[in-house]
Structures are given as structure tokens and as C-alpha cells.
Amino acid sequence: MLTILGPGSRYCDGVTRRSAIKIGAFAFGSATLTLADIHRAEARAAAENPAFAPTRHKAVINVFLGGGPPHQDLVDLKPDAPAEIRGEFSPIKTNVPGIEIGECLPRIARMMDRFAIVRSIVGARGGHDAIQCTTGYGEGSLSAMGGRPSLGATLSKVLGPVDASVPPFVGLADKCGHMPWADAGKPGFLGSPFSAFTPTGPDMANMRLSAVNSAQLGDRKKLLANFDHLRKEFDAGGALKGMDAHTERAMNVLLSSKLRDAMDLSKEDPRIVDRYGNGKPYKYQADGTPTANDQFLMARRLVQAGARCVTLNYGRWDSHSKNFDLVRDHGGKLDQGLSTLVWDLERLGMLQDVTVIAWGEFGRTPRINKEAGRDHWPQVSCALLAGGGIKGGQVVGSTNRLGEYAKDRPVTFGDMFATLYTSLGLNPDTTNVLDPTGRPQHLAEGTAIRELV
Numbered sequence: 367m368l369t370i371l372g373p374g375s376r377y378c379d380g381v382t383r384r385s386a387i388k389i390g391a392f393a394f395g396s397a398t399l400t401l402a403d404i405h406r407a408e409a410r411a412a413a414e415n416p417a418f419a420p421t422r423h424k425a426v427i428n429v430f431l432g433g434g435p436p437h438q439d440l441v442d443l444k445p446d447a448p449a450e451i452r453g454e455f456s457p458i459k460t461n462v463p464g465i466e467i468g469e470c471l472p473r474i475a476r477m478m479d480r481f482a483i484v485r486s487i488v489g490a491r492g493g494h495d496a497i498q499c500t501t502g503y504g505e506g507s508l509s510a511m512g513g514r515p516s517l518g519a520t521l522s523k524v525l526g527p528v529d530a531s532v533p534p535f536v537g538l539a540d541k542c543g544h545m546p547w548a549d550a551g552k553p554g555f556l557g558s559p560f561s562a563f564t565p566t567g568p569d570m571a572n573m574r575l576s577a578v579n580s581a582q583l584g585d586r587k588k589l590l591a592n593f594d595h596l597r598k599e600f601d602a603g604g605a606l607k608g609m610d611a612h613t614e615r616a617m618n619v620l621l622s623s624k625l626r627d628a629m630d631l632s633k634e635d636p637r638i639v640d641r642y643g644n645g646k647p648y649k650y651q652a653d654g655t656p657t658a659n660d661q662f663l664m665a666r667r668l669v670q671a672g673a674r675c676v677t678l679n680y681g682r683w684d685s686h687s688k689n690f691d692l693v694r695d696h697g698g699k700l701d702q703g704l705s706t707l708v709w710d711l712e713r714l715g716m717l718q719d720v721t722v723i724a725w726g727e728f729g730r731t732p733r734i735n736k737e738a739g740r741d742h743w744p745q746v747s748c749a750l751l752a753g754g755g756i757k758g759g760q761v762v763g764s765t766n767r768l769g770e771y772a773k774d775r776p777v778t779f780g781d782m783f784a785t786l787y788t789s790l791g792l793n794p795d796t797t798n799v800l801d802p803t804g805r806p807q808h809l810a811e812g813t814a815i816r817e818l819v
Contacts, residue, residue, distance in 0.1 A: 423528050424719050424790045425669045426517065426754065428677045429662075429704065430496045430539070431726035432547030432654055433684030436740050437748040438732060438769040439693045440468045442485045451732050451768050454690045462759040470697030473705035474750070479759040480708050480717070482751045482818055486763025486772035489779055490728040490744035494684070495546035496539075499725055500677065501554070502783030502810050508555060511802050516551025517786060518675035519560040520809060523799055524792065529672035531624045536668050537562030538661045538678040543653025550677045555801045562677065565629055628671035629664055639663065642706045645699045650692045654682020657696055659703040666710055669720055674790075683726055687737035700724070708752045721754025721789040723782075732769045745771050749782065754789035756818050780812025788814040 438444055443457040443466065457466035460478030467475055467483070474481060491504045498504065500516040507514050515523070518535035527534045537550020550562040627633055645657035657680060665676040680703070681696045704724055711717040729747035730740035746765055752758060763775035784794040787809050794814065798806035 423672070423674075424721075424754070425674050425676070426521075426721045426723070426786060426790060427665045427669065427707070428500065428517065428551075428675065429722070429724035430499050430547070430677065430679045431681060431683050431700075431724060432496065432542075432544075432679050433494070433682050434726045434728045434730055434742060434747070435683040435696075436685060436689060436693060436730040437485065437746065437765070438730070439689070439740075440471065440697060441483045441748050441750065442765055442769055443468055444732075444767065444769050447732075447768050450734050453734060455693070465759070465761055468693075468697065470693055471701045473701045477705060477708065480712070480752050482756050482758050483761045484749045484751070484763055484777055484782070484815070485746075485761060485765055486774070486776050487725070487747045487749060487779065487782065488745070488772050488776045490747055492728060492742065492744040493546070494544065495727060496549040496551070496679070497546075498779045499727060500549060500551035502779045502812070508801065508807070512555040512557070513552060514807075515554035515556040515560065515799065516562075516677075517783065518551045518562055518677060519553040519556050520799060521674045521790070522560040523556050524797065525674060527672065528674065529624065532628070532668070532672035533563035533625070534672075534674040535560070535562045536673045536676045537564050538664060538676060539564075540655045540658065540679065542651075542655045542679075542682075547654055547679055547682070551675075555807075556799065624671055628667040628673075631660055631663060631667075634663065634667065638710065641710075643699065643702045645703065649695045650685075650688070651682055652684075654684065655679045657681045657699040657703075659699060659706075662703040662707040663710075666707060666714075666716075670714070670716065680724075685730065685739050686735070686741055687739040689730070689734070689739045704750070711753055717753040718755060719753075721756060721786060722752045723749055723786065724751075725749035725782075729769075751785075751818065754786075756785075756789055760817060762815055762817050777815060778812050780810050781815055782812070783810035784812040784814040785818055788819045 438451070439453055439455050443455060444452045445457055446452075455468050455470065458469050458472065458475050459466055460475040462478045465478055465483075467478070489498075491498060493505065495505070500518075501507075501514040502517075503514040505513070518537070522534045525534065535551070539548040539550040542548050550564065553560040631639060639660070642663045643659045645659035648656040648658075651657075661678045661680070665678055668676050680700060683692070683696060685692045704722070708717065708722060711720050711722070726747065728742060728744040731743045732740075735741060746769070763777055764773045765771060766773045787794045787797070792809065794808060794810045794812075798808050801807050
């Protein structure tokens with residue numbers, strides 16, 4: 367525990383003891399991991415890979431549609447299929463001639479020139495989890511050494527923080543009954559120093575320093591001096607002398623208001639907040655997550671503050687029954703949140719540098735079941751992308767007449783991640799990270815989609 371000492375009885379060196387304020391270690395994936403640990407790891411990464419120092423702030427917002435959204439009801443409608451396949455929705459025209467999408471996405475349709483659709487994602491493992499949408503790999507890949515690192519963890523390792531007071535990787539994924547849907551992305555073999563910062567739970571609690579006033583804290587040099595007694599007791603050999611810079615960076619997060627302000631939506635223009643909407647009332651949530659549209663806005667604010675990767679999970683799309691009622695609700699709210707996010711990024715001059723992707727772990731069955739639902743369908747799925755230099759106004763791939771499988775241009779999860787890394791300015795063919803054995807591992811097993819980047 368980090369102890370910031372307040373007024374009262376004194377230690378022998380004159381530091382007061384009573385009313386001590388204790389701030390626990392940040393829980394970045396580990397109950398015992400401190401921010402100083404993270405900053406030391408990042409510094410080692412920069413020393414190992416100086417060529418990876420970023421020249422501009424590229425970022426990604428990864429929207430996970432947990433449960434598997436129905437491709438044939440959102441972006442790949444089949445109006446000529448039999449009724450038991452095509453369902454209740456009709457396609458609508460977009461502002462790009464020749465591209466049609468589902469009627470539940472009218473706002474996205476009006477700005478289709480900013481979006482790209484991939485209709486032919488293949489290779490889903492069929493698990494009800496986010497792992498392929500956070501890493502590009504299956505659960506078993508390199509599992510003996512901790513598994514593959516997620517996109518956010520990799521960016522933290524390779525590029526490090528943009529701002530010392532803002533974690534490079536933030537996970538807004540809400541807790542839910544089926545927790546694999548709330549996975550913001552694991553650090554894998556890179557280890558816990560590269561885990562996502564999660565604003566809910568202990569991470570945010572540790573930032574609440576309202577009880578500590580400026581008189582108690584003093585300036586940062588005096589605050590850091592409070593660690594001296596620890597060095598005297600545990601570090602007679604001087605092994606910790608190099609920790610000052612890292613500890614000061616940890617203090618930057620604690621003392622800076624930048625991260626807290628980014629997550630405080632009351633500081634945003636109310637007209638912008640209203641445009642995003644709140645996604646309420648939350649319906650069809652069950653064991654999933656709410657349709658919390660304010661998280662789209664929070665993601666933008668976090669990226670604006672310096673985050674490189676923000677992940678969020680949105681809704682529960684496991685529509686084994688009442689599929690069309692669910693899509694009317696979730697689809698309309700997603701349409702509002704996602705279109706506003708892209709509009710907002712463009713308004714702020716950020717869209718060229720920030721890649722947005724929305725997708726789920728698999729698609730849903732072409733044939734509608736007796737409960738008016740669609741079941742799991744790993745054979746093919748879809749994604750919406752925008753920003754980050756992605757060439758909008760186009761569709762990549764297609765499925766057959768019934769939406770059963772990729773008819774042409776099949777795209778793997780590895781291809782999707784190669785595309786994301788490319789949009790972030792990293793070459794997936796030449797950039798790698800070292801696993802615990804010292805062996806270099808590529809960022810993605812795939813090829814960037816040439817039509818998009």
C-alpha cells in the first residue's frame with residue numbers, strides 16, 4: 367500500500383503518523399501490481415524498441431457486440447431469400463450508391479461514406495467470448511506461456527503511453543452475468559503490467575483523492591520523500607535508486623485530473639451528450655451488458671486525453687428468441703451511438719487517427735427458429751469500421767444468397783487485426799513482441815485488407 371501521511375503524531379524522522387491516508391496499489395490485472403511497476407515495464411519496452419516511439423497519436427476504439435450480432439439483420443440483408451431466412455427487416459439505401467444496410471441503422475446509412483463493412487469474416491471458434499475480437503487469435507494460442515496479448519496490451523508494450531497520467535489501454539467493459547463478454551482484452555504473455563485500466567472497481571477507487579487536500583500532499587517532491595524510509599529499511603544496497611522516475615509517473619496519474627476529467631461526462635457539452643443518447647431503457651440485457659451509449663462518448667474523451675486503445679462491450683446480442691425485437695432495440699441504439707462517435711471524431715479532427723470497429727464473436731443462423739430467434743453461426747460474421755485511414759464507402763466480401771457462408775473474399779480474424787495494426791501505423795509483418803522465451807511473435811497472423819488500408 368502507498369501511504370500518504372497526514373497531520374498527527376510523528377515518526378522519528380518528523381513525518382506525521384496519525385490520519386495517514388492509504389492509497390492501494392492499482393489493480394491493473396493484479397492485486398499487487400502498482401502503477402510504478404507498469405511504468406518501469408513501459409520504460410524497458412521503449413529501451414528495447416526505440417524505433418517504435420510514436421510520431422503521432424494513433425488510437426483504436428474496439429466495440430464488442432457480445433453474444434453475436436445477426437449479420438443478415440444489420441449489414442448483410444437477404445431480401446430475395448425465403449421468409450424463414452430474410453426475417454422482418456428491409457434493406458435501406460445509404461449515401462453510397464449500391465450499398466444497402468438494415469433499416470435499423472438509418473444514421474449510419476446517411477454517413478456510409480465514412481464506414482466500411484466487412485461481410486465475410488470466417489474462422490470464428492464458436493466460443494461465447496471476446497478473445498478473437500481482442501487478440502485475433504483463439505483461446506489456445508500460446509496458452510502455455512499465458513496466451514496471446516490483446517491489441518491494447520500490445521500497444522501498451524510497443525508504443526507506451528502518450529501522456530504519463532493517462533493509461534494507454536482502458537477497458538470500459540461492464541461486469542455482466544456472463545463475464546467472458548466483459549473481457550476488455552488480456553495481457554497474455556506480456557504480463558499484468560500491460561493489462562487494461564478499468565475505471566470501475568479498485569482502479570477508479572484508487573483515484574479518488576478528494577479527502578487529500580493540497581496542504582497534506584504538498585508538492586510532488588515532498589510526497590516522493592515519504593518513500594525514503596522504505597528505501598532505508600529495504601534497500602540498503604541501493605537497488606531501488608532508479609525507481610524515482612517511475613514512482614513519480616504513478617503520482618502523475620494519482621494527482622493529475624486529466625484521466626478523471628476524461629471520464630467525467632458532466633464536463634462535456636450537454637448538446638454532445640444528448641446527441642450520443644444514453645441507450646436507456648436497457649432491454650434484453652439478461653446476463654449481458656447494457657446498451658450504454660455514454661460509453662461511446664467516454665471512449666472518445668479517453669482517446670482525446672491520450673489513451674491508445676479503449677475497449678467497450680455493448681448490449682447482449684445472443685438472440686435465440688425474439689431476435690427482431692432485440693435488433694430493433696439494440697440496433698437503433700447502436701446506430702445512434704456509433705454514428706455519433708464517428709461524427710464527433712471527425713468534428714474534432716481526430717477521425718483520421720482513430721480507428722473504430724464494431725463486431726461480435728460470430729454471426730447468427732440464416733434460418734429463423736421457432737422462437738423467432740437466430741442461433742449461433744460461427745461460419746461467417748461481419749464488422750463495421752471507420753476512421754484511422756480506413757477507406758470508407760465500401761463493402762468487403764459477400765455471403766451467398768442465404769447468408770450461410772462467405773461467397774467471396776473470406777477475411778480471417780488475423781486479417782482484421784493486421785488491418786487494425788496497419789491503421790495504427792504498425793507494420794504487422796515486421797513489428798513483433800518478445801514472448802517469455804525471448805522468441806519474437808508477430809502481432810497478427812494475417813494480411814491487412816488491401817481494399818481498406
